[in-house]
Amino acid sequence: MRxxxxxxxxxxxxxxxxxxxxxxxxLEQLPLRMREVAAGTEMVGEASEPLESILxxxxxxxxxxxxxxGERQITGLNVAGDFIDLHSLLLKVMDHSVIALTDCEFxxxxxxxxxxxxxxxxxxxxxxxxxIAIDAAIQRIWIVDLGRNMAAxxxxxxxxxxxxxxxxxxxxxxxAFRLPITQMALADVLGLSIVHTNRSLQQLRASGAIDWQGGxxxxxxxxxxxxxxxxxxxxxxxxxRTR
Amino acid sequence: MRxxxxxxxxxxxxxxxxxxxxxxxxLEQLPLRMREVAAGTEMVGEASEPLESILxxxxxxxxxxxxxxGERQITGLNVAGDFIDLHSLLLKVMDHSVIALTDCEFxxxxxxxxxxxxxxxxxxxxxxxxxIAIDAAIQRIWIVDLGRNMAAxxxxxxxxxxxxxxxxxxxxxxxAFRLPITQMALADVLGLSIVHTNRSLQQLRASGAIDWQGGxxxxxxxxxxxxxxxxxxxxxxxxxRTR
DNA sequence: CGCTAGGTTGAGGTACGTCAAGCTAAGTGG
DNA sequence: CCACTTAGCTTGACGTACCTCAACCTAGCG
Numbered sequence: 240m241r242x243x244x245x246x247x248x249x250x251x252x253x254x255x256x257x258x259x260x261x262x263x264x265x266l267e268q269l270p271l272r273m274r275e276v277a278a279g280t281e282m283v284g285e286a287s288e289p290l291e292s293i294l295x296x297x298x299x300x301x302x303x304x305x306x307x308x309g310e311r312q313i314t315g316l317n318v319a320g321d322f323i324d325l326h327s328l329l330l331k332v333m334d335h336s337v338i339a340l341t342d343c344e345f346x347x348x349x350x351x352x353x354x355x356x357x358x359x360x361x362x363x364x365x366x367x368x369x370x371i372a373i374d375a376a377i378q379r380i381w382i383v384d385l386g387r388n389m390a391a392x393x394x395x396x397x398x399x400x401x402x403x404x405x406x407x408x409x410x411x412x413x414x415a416f417r418l419p420i421t422q423m424a425l426a427d428v429l430g431l432s433i434v435h436t437n438r439s440l441q442q443l444r445a446s447g448a449i450d451w452q453g454g455x456x457x458x459x460x461x462x463x464x465x466x467x468x469x470x471x472x473x474x475x476x477x478x479x480r481t482r
Numbered sequence: 483m484r485x486x487x488x489x490x491x492x493x494x495x496x497x498x499x500x501x502x503x504x505x506x507x508x509l510e511q512l513p514l515r516m517r518e519v520a521a522g523t524e525m526v527g528e529a530s531e532p533l534e535s536i537l538x539x540x541x542x543x544x545x546x547x548x549x550x551x552g553e554r555q556i557t558g559l560n561v562a563g564d565f566i567d568l569h570s571l572l573l574k575v576m577d578h579s580v581i582a583l584t585d586c587e588f589x590x591x592x593x594x595x596x597x598x599x600x601x602x603x604x605x606x607x608x609x610x611x612x613x614i615a616i617d618a619a620i621q622r623i624w625i626v627d628l629g630r631n632m633a634a635x636x637x638x639x640x641x642x643x644x645x646x647x648x649x650x651x652x653x654x655x656x657x658a659f660r661l662p663i664t665q666m667a668l669a670d671v672l673g674l675s676i677v678h679t680n681r682s683l684q685q686l687r688a689s690g691a692i693d694w695q696g697g698x699x700x701x702x703x704x705x706x707x708x709x710x711x712x713x714x715x716x717x718x719x720x721x722x723r724t725r
Numbered sequence: 726c727g728c729t730a731g732g733t734t735g736a737g738g739t740a741c742g743t744c745a746a747g748c749t750a751a752g753t754g755g
Numbered sequence: 756c757c758a759c760t761t762a763g764c765t766t767g768a769c770g771t772a773c774c775t776c777a778a779c780c781t782a783g784c785g
Contacts, residue, residue, distance in 0.1 A: 286716065304626045307712060312629040314622040326615040329608065334619050334717040358604070365572065365600075368611050372569040375618040376577050378625060379557040383547045385628035386555040386673025389772075421731065430629025432774050437733065469550060473529065474577040632740075664763065675742050680765065 247320030247408040262363040271346035283337040291347040293323040298343030313427040320408040340420045376474045390439040395468030419454030490563030490651040505606045514589035526580040534590040536566040541586030556670040563651040583663045619717045633682040638711030662697030
């Protein structure tokens, strides 16, 4: 499992730009420490100051913030291939926690090793910085959904987004993907109550656009789903651009 | 006006880290093209591919996304000293537009010049990348507010955020700052209707926490405002850290 | 076989939105 | 100097998307 562990990241980067052989080699030679955690584990605590970044290899993690009332809002979802908390290298103090929504496999990389990478491979470093900018673009879409979209449309767009992000790293195909999380977690993504999340989901099911059973989402009508949710994949920047 | 134009940016960066003299000089020697626009101008269009980045010197700009229904959601506010669309250097295609909410002074810098900077001053470059990460942190707070906070609390937290961000660049002091934007613009920030924005504002006024007249916000009771909104400035990363 | 986590449903409440009207202040033209 | 316009703010009445509470259902598990 150690070999090829970094493949999802490479796939994700190559969706947007060309990796040279030396860059690819540099990534493959990054000193990774392989780890696993069970669903529900807090992987990085709020206000902590990590000395390493996390590369997610399998499963789902969430960036979560907690209010004084005990409520929780998830501000980001990460999938295999995502370099979670690359930004902890820049910001030092975590303004949120990272939680494993499912059982997860991941690798940790010391900040030291990443800084070395930045010195030796400036273009590769720029590609990694680009992933931070893409995360920010995704957050902007979430802001639009939370501010101006009805629950079911918000859910529709999220499903479109997840499908494309998972497809890039080979975790989704044939209009289906694993999503073994609870409706409570989804509610915290959408900023809804569990009850209303359930009802919005039923609305999508009733429309024939998707179903979600046994932890697997099937998209039956992509065109309808994307149109209903107002999904435009531009923000995911899944276009290869020359350097 | 050309001289010292970049001062707000320098102030903003020095709030978080130390600038060496060569770094400071490099910033001051950036080839800037000074410009002004009137309130309401679209400064960068959605789906455009800018070849320069904008450094805001005075006024307010907003990142805005439009829905098919014609509704608008503002996903970010920028103040003097903010390097807007630094990320356009990384992402190429704009996923949103940038709008002047007030009359604005700004400078444009060619991407070419910024790339040169990245090669010559890697640490300075990291500081600029850090501003992207901070933007993302602010967006996460907005997601939390939109998802889980009542309108008046959301507004309270926003006012705290704006005060601190403006104070860093010398645009706010004595618990007051200029905010000559319309309630419609504020509504698009908060994801509310104009009517409800107005009523939430009145609630804050009635509580004695703030008032907002003639385009100037006065914070009468910071402690109450921060507590009511659940404001914790951690996410703004306004702490100087050694490199 | 009982326990538990998670999903589903109904009933009633609330924080919002929408529509419509009236208000104020600044600007414009005669 | 005054009518007129216009953008923005404010208020009331009413509608709705979503929340809360509470119950029940289902499947997995010790």
